[in-house]
Amino acid sequence: MKLSISHRLLAVVALGAALLAPAHAVRIKEIAAVQGVRSNQLTGYGLVVGLDGTGDQTTQMPYTTQSVANYLQQLGITLPDNKASQLQLKNVAAVIVTAQLPAFAQPGQMVDINVSSMGNAKSLKGGTLIATPLRGADGEIYALAQGNLVIGGAGASAGGSKVQINHLSAGRVPNGAQVERAVATPLNEGDSVNLGLKAADFETARRVAAAINSKLGGSSARALDGRTVQVQAPTDANARVSFIAQLEEITLVQPIPSARVVINARTGSVVLNQAVTLGPCAVAHGNLSITISSTPVISQPAPLSRGQTVVAEQASIQIKQEPGILIQVPNAPLLSDVVRALNALGATPQDLLAILQAIEASGALHAELEVI
Template identity: 45%
Template sequence: MRFYKLLISTLICISTTAQADRIKDLVDVAGVRSNQVVGYGLVAGLSGTGDGRDLRVTGQSLTSLLSGLGVSIDGPVSEFDLGENLIRLAQQNATQPLQTDNLASVMVTAEIPPFAKPGQRIDVNVSTVGTAESLRGGSLILTELYGIDGQVYAMAQGALTVTGISESAAGSSIEIGVPTSGRIPNGAIIERLIETPFETADHFVLNVRDADFSTTNAITQAINSTYGQGLATPLDAVSIAVVAPSDLVQKVSFISEIENMDIDPGEPTARVVINSRTGTAVINRSVKVAAAAVSHGTISVRVNA
């Protein structure tokens, strides 16, 4: 039975007909990309599944946060207010980590899409960095998200959506999914614009996703034949430099027209992928089958070159 499936899949997947592709499906515009941001924050409101006293930095972060809000939790102790024994006890407690069962230290990550503007919202991912058992029911406290240059580009806050579940009782436990990570849809607001050379550059570069000299040459010829020779220049098997209009509106329109042009890309490298578990074979159009005959049981297949 597996042989039959493999044979049928192979015959279906063989294709020798080339087809035109849009340039936008083959290339990326250099500099037009997403940017990663990251931050450290606290998730509050957990029902006893936080870091507790196991992670000292969680208590330190809470102390720093409250201090910034004008709240002091370990101020000086006066003998006028407390007896000698109470003073000693208070001083001992001041050196102990805070009990933070309802709090967890987390890393917050997000991806800012290209050309995103201040005021727009993006999704954020939240993951524990300590010993918290679950983030279910928690809310992220206002957190700064930094870019690779150390600048703050977004602020994140909100209630977490956690799909994982972790429960334990009577010596037994069950865990479904990953309860130590969650997501906040539209949980961050972009605060700073990420500068790109797109608006001021006198040219732009198209990068072919799969390096191929034939595809690069085909794109170059298509642009030059439509807009004039010398407008597009191939740099290597990946990059093509294209002279751009100085006016921003014209530049956007020009790139849009190029992206929607159809070309016949270079033939891909012949490739056959076989999944032995499912008996599926995937063969791209560059594969050529020579004359052959295959016989298995009552099935015979002949391929004439």
């Protein structure tokens, strides 16, 4: 069943309206986070062994052979230089291992890891990641990864035919890395904590500070800018944790965000939030279509002329441009009116991208246009 352009636009805008609904009560933890409390990205280079002949082609991936030789040397097995370069390792693949180190992670804690092939391995299914150090941006080792891969796919090939479901060159190892070093957080430093809003907005920052002062009394909270709210906090670690937990549960009426239209130029998706309005304007948009057709033409030589039959092509190009009808778009103070006015244009999603940009340039679209 195919939806009409009007129905598709209504569905997209309804999703945007649901995500950005009118003002309603939210908790501070849903719109802000404590600054300094963050995760850290880890990465490492390792080897996956035990594959069923689906590993890297070592003739094309020399670093896999070199990595195996280095690993064997660490185990006390030294190969001659002329032999190390001749290794045929069909069951080994070079991989990149990534993980996210959570905030407050302590040594001994287990975290999930992602394993992705960096060579031409056909599949990592059934493989085992050998001990791989994971480093942070500072080059220090923060975790050690090892374990059996879980691949969410399957594949088979025979006689030149191949069938594959999902991706076979990337997988995960649940609880595959053990934290070896903790990352210090500045949570207990100073006599205050800073709340960072997920989206910069001066009115939201003002309301957060006002809600905290109303709940706790006094003037312990103040908005430093459109994203940061500073709150006076106890210096004792236990008391500060309880204080932050209380802060995150404070509710406030979230203001309507600034009007914004988000356009995805790759997919043609258009999302409008509740604050978008339209001024009166007129729109004319015509369609241009170009048709190119090719007809084979056969030239047959005369009898006994010793000529050759020649096949040529005759191309025909036609350009058709439909006239654009001038449509008056009325003033639309509500989101439902905006949707109704845009649907009246009858434009495809791709045409709607150009129309919205033109309306915004004319000043009739009272919203910020963002193309992603």
